[in-house]
Amino acid sequence: MTKSFTNQIFMLALMLSVTISYGQKEVHLKLNQFIGNTPFTIGESGTNDLGTKFNITRLDYYISSIKLHHDGGVTTNVEDKYIFVSKGKSVDELLGNFNITQLDSISFYVGVEATDNHADPSLWPAGHPLAPKSPEMHWGWAAGYRFVAIEGKSGSNLQYAYQIHGLGDELYKPTTISTKGSEQNGILTVSIDADYSQSLRGINMNKNVILHGNTKEAIPLLSNYNKYVFSAAKGTSTANIVKIGNLKVYPNPTIDGKVTVALNESQTFDAEIIIRDALGRLVQQITTPSLQNEVIVQHAGIYTIELIQSGKITFTGILMKP
Numbered sequence: 001m002t003k004s005f006t007n008q009i010f011m012l013a014l015m016l017s018v019t020i021s022y023g024q025k026e027v028h029l030k031l032n033q034f035i036g037n038t039p040f041t042i043g044e045s046g047t048n049d050l051g052t053k054f055n056i057t058r059l060d061y062y063i064s065s066i067k068l069h070h071d072g073g074v075t076t077n078v079e080d081k082y083i084f085v086s087k088g089k090s091v092d093e094l095l096g097n098f099n100i101t102q103l104d105s106i107s108f109y110v111g112v113e114a115t116d117n118h119a120d121p122s123l124w125p126a127g128h129p130l131a132p133k134s135p136e137m138h139w140g141w142a143a144g145y146r147f148v149a150i151e152g153k154s155g156s157n158l159q160y161a162y163q164i165h166g167l168g169d170e171l172y173k174p175t176t177i178s179t180k181g182s183e184q185n186g187i188l189t190v191s192i193d194a195d196y197s198q199s200l201r202g203i204n205m206n207k208n209v210i211l212h213g214n215t216k217e218a219i220p221l222l223s224n225y226n227k228y229v230f231s232a233a234k235g236t237s238t239a240n241i242v243k244i245g246n247l248k249v250y251p252n253p254t255i256d257g258k259v260t261v262a263l264n265e266s267q268t269f270d271a272e273i274i275i276r277d278a279l280g281r282l283v284q285q286i287t288t289p290s291l292q293n294e295v296i297v298q299h300a301g302i303y304t305i306e307l308i309q310s311g312k313i314t315f316t317g318i319l320m321k322p
Contacts, residue, residue: 024097025188027068027181029083029106031091032233036197040088045158046197052205054154054162056196060086060137061148061225062129064116065109065174068190069266070100082112084129084137085194095190105309106190107176107269110225111147114169118144139167139212146212147171148225154205161208164200164221168214171222176269176309179232191233198228226270227311249305253320254297261293267307267315274306275319297321 033039035046035056045055063085066078078095085091111117116130121138124131130145132138137146144167151163181190201224203209203217211217248262261273273286273293278301286293289307297303300321307315 025100025183025186026097027095027100027188027190029063029066029091029093029095030189030191030233031085032191032193033085033088033091034193034195034197036195040194040196042088044088048197048200048205049202050204052154052200053156053158054200054205055152055158056150056199057153058135058149058151059088059196059199060084060133060135060146061110062112062137062145063108063110064113066095067107067269068095068098068100068103069105069107069176069264069269070103072102072104073264073266075265076100082116082129084133086133100188103179103181103188103190104264105176105178105266105269106192107174107266109172109174110222111167111172112145114144114172117169117172118142121145139165143167143213144169148199148221150199150221154200154209160205161210162205163210163212164203164217165212166214166218166222167212168218171214171218173222173226174270175226175230176266176271177230177232178309178312178314193231193233194229195231196229198224200224201228230310231312249317249319253322255322257297257321259295259297259319261289261295261305263289263291263293263307265291267309269309271307271309274308276304276306278302295319 035044038044043055043057045053047053063083066081068076076098083093118141121130121132139146146165146167149165154160154162177192179190181188202220209217250260252259268289271289273289275284275295277283283297284295303319305317305319306313
């Protein structure tokens with residue numbers, strides 16, 4: 001009797017173990033690096049949105065605070081993970097093993113989280129992303145790490161020199177990429193494209209620019225890495241397959257003009273909700289949406305709803321008021 005009972009306990013434990021591990025997937029983050037449509041290598045040239053030519057002779061930055069948003073509202077934190085992206089070297093990082101059925105999006109920060117940002121870099125073991133680097137990435141205990149260090153030449157004949165090193169806790173902000181990833185043999189690969197031609201977007205590069213800090217050119221530099229540099233690799237984005245039905249918008253049609261737009265947690269990251277009338281005029285803007293958002297339209301008509309994340313439209317739909 002005792003042996004039989006012991007066997008039953010063993011089998012139950014085994015079944016529980018299998019059940020728990022069944023949904024786990026090995027998750028990798030892969031970074032495809034470009035400058036425009038050209039694979040990126042150090043020294044490669046591009047053009048920013050203002051039409052100024054530039055090359056990149058140094059590009060180093062950190063990725064941290066990674067979160068996986070999946071299965072309709074579940075968020076899984078990737079604990080204690082830093083990725084140091086340097087000199088255009090390929091990036092294919094194991095994030096861990098997680099219970100994920102369907103990935104919805106990934107969010108991360110460019111830079112170093114505040115606690116680690118002001119810690120002693122010499123305490124990290126050799127080989128760790130936050131250990132001392134050459135060229136140096138740590139600016140000092142008060143200022144912390146350089147989040148992005150980019151250098152090169154700019155101008156029509158590459159006659160100007162630039163160095164922009166962006167740092168500072170106030171510039172540490174999230175980026176959210178809608179992607180379902182790609183799965184093969186139980187391995188989920190989250191492929192992200194990085195287009196470094198967007199690095200200097202909106203920055204006047206027809207002059208020498210030397211800036212190390214958290215002001216002037218450093219502000220748009222970090223903003224560009226939050227909003228424009230990264231996108232889902234082709235074929236993995238969910239933006240084209242998401243419909244307004246995936247957002248809970250009710251009642252729709254609305255009689256009194258009041259509706260609620262319900263978001264899941266992953267949809268609130270670096271997001272805003274835009275409501276426009278049939279002529280494209282802005283009716284309402286919610287800059288920091290929560291899980292439940294009230295929208296009010298006063299006049300009869302058809303309205304569009306846009307959910308914008310990290311500067312990109314990820315959800316669109318129609319709201320009607322008879």
